[in-house]
Amino acid sequence: MSGPIYYGAELVRRVLTWQLVNDAVEEALKAVAAQSRNAPQLPYVVSQPMRSVTIAGTERSQLLFTMPAYVGNYRLTAAGAAGDAGNATRSTLACKLVTSFRGNQELQPPLPSIAANILLFNAGTGEIDAIMSGTDITTWRTAAASVVATKYLYFGRFNAAISELPIKVAIIGCGTQGEIHAVAMCSNFKVEQLLLYNRTATRAQQLADKLRKMTNLQHTPEIIVCNSARDAVRDANVICVATFSREPLFNACDLGSKRGLHINAVGAGEVAFGEVATDVYQQSEVFVDSLANAEHELKGFPVCIAGEVGNVINKDYKPEPTSMTLFQSMGMASEDACVAEAVRSALLTIDS
Ligand SMILES: NC(=O)C1=CN([C@@H]2O[C@H](COP(=O)(O)OP(=O)(O)OC[C@H]3O[C@@H](n4cnc5c(N)ncnc54)[C@H](O)[C@@H]3O)[C@@H](O)[C@H]2O)C=CC1
Numbered sequence: 001m002s003g004p005i006y007y008g009a010e011l012v013r014r015v016l017t018w019q020l021v022n023d024a025v026e027e028a029l030k031a032v033a034a035q036s037r038n039a040p041q042l043p044y045v046v047s048q049p050m051r052s053v054t055i056a057g058t059e060r061s062q063l064l065f066t067m068p069a070y071v072g073n074y075r076l077t078a079a080g081a082a083g084d085a086g087n088a089t090r091s092t093l094a095c096k097l098v099t100s101f102r103g104n105q106e107l108q109p110p111l112p113s114i115a116a117n118i119l120l121f122n123a124g125t126g127e128i129d130a131i132m133s134g135t136d137i138t139t140w141r142t143a144a145a146s147v148v149a150t151k152y153l154y155f156g157r158f159n160a161a162i163s164e165l166p167i168k169v170a171i172i173g174c175g176t177q178g179e180i181h182a183v184a185m186c187s188n189f190k191v192e193q194l195l196l197y198n199r200t201a202t203r204a205q206q207l208a209d210k211l212r213k214m215t216n217l218q219h220t221p222e223i224i225v226c227n228s229a230r231d232a233v234r235d236a237n238v239i240c241v242a243t244f245s246r247e248p249l250f251n252a253c254d255l256g257s258k259r260g261l262h263i264n265a266v267g268a269g270e271v272a273f274g275e276v277a278t279d280v281y282q283q284s285e286v287f288v289d290s291l292a293n294a295e296h297e298l299k300g301f302p303v304c305i306a307g308e309v310g311n312v313i314n315k316d317y318k319p320e321p322t323s324m325t326l327f328q329s330m331g332m333a334s335e336d337a338c339v340a341e342a343v344r345s346a347l348l349t350i351d352s
């Protein structure tokens with residue numbers, strides 16, 4: 001063996017599309033839920049041990065996560081994989097190494113807070129096949145998980161096509177995740193209004209300017225920069241929160257109509273669920289990406305978890321149509337494994 005191939009960030013970016021990433025993430029969510037429900041009618045085999053967290057220093061502001069996963073008997077149905085027998089069953093063994101250094105945004109010039117690489121192994125021999133830049137994959141797959149959650153938890157309650165229902169989306173936190181969530185929501189749904197809030201207001205304004213110049217968004221909404229998180233969430237149908245805040249950024253009383261509301265809680269302060277108030281969790285039907293990970297990582301979580309997003313996709317659970325739903329995203333190694341495999345497959349198709 002000649003050693004692993006390296007796929008750098010430029011190459012990875014060439015094939016990242018919403019269809020490719022959404023499909024791979026949806027497959028990972030379904031596989032994890034099938035495994036935890038022990039559903040023998042579904043073919044998946046998943047091993048996703050808890051991620052390890054190494055604290056690089058004396059504070060928890062500099063972290064290294066090790067995220068291994070094996071996903072067996074799943075399918076890539078993404079457009080990028082068409083033509084390479086992308087629908088064939090496959091199995092992927094991968095491990096993501098990802099750092100979270102939240103002070104990086106204060107550096108001159110600033111660096112991303114989250115940086116990752118993904119190791120892809122030969123699932124038959126255990127040899128390492130490839131190392132892939134995983135920073136963009138992490139960014140995209142996190143937003144894709146919110147898109148899939150929004151599709152099933154929010155849109156799933158209406159009897160209309162997703163493309164016909166206009167929504168107002170609030171983005172709380174306008175860093176890397178805030179930006180990709182804004183793009184993802186406008187690329188996948190009919191967003192008529194985008195409400196942006198960031199602690200440093202200039203950052204929200206910069207994101208608004210950037211989004212207004214983007215020509216590749218499926219929908220170009222009215223974009224409003226808000227003075228507070230409360231202003232941003234008041235009239236929103238879908239809320240995406242992605243900050244490092246330890247403190248709640250909005251409370252239940254800030255949410256106008258609880259009927260027909262969905263929240264994607266993506267970020268993590270000292271406590272993963274710190275940025276959303278306890279009463280919001282208490283009034284929501286709460287879903288996670290992985291119950292096993294939630295048990296381990298969400299110590300002191302204020303409510304019972306209704307299930308995994310994959311349970312809703314696999315149709316073994318249906319949320320109450322009138323409830324406020326909340327997706328507590330932690331991020332899963334199996335998402336990275338499936339997306340990295342889809343990226344590799346798409347790159348091989350381009351090359352051949
Ligand atoms: N669930 C998942 O799968 C993933 C979650 N994350 C989490 O998403 C969050 C955001 O990550 P990035 O966008 O990459 O970081 P970033 O550094 O690019 O952006 C963070 C944003 O949060 C704001 N912020 C930071 N501290 C705040 C506070 N105390 N109060 C209000 N706003 C505050 C900053 O102004 C900044 O705009 C982090 O908590 C990160 O750990 C990141 C990747 C995957």
Ligand SMILES: O=C(O)C1=NCCCC1
Binds near residue numbers: 065098138330332
């Ligand atoms: O899933 C991930 O990747 C991450 N989740 C939490 C913060 C660091 C990266």
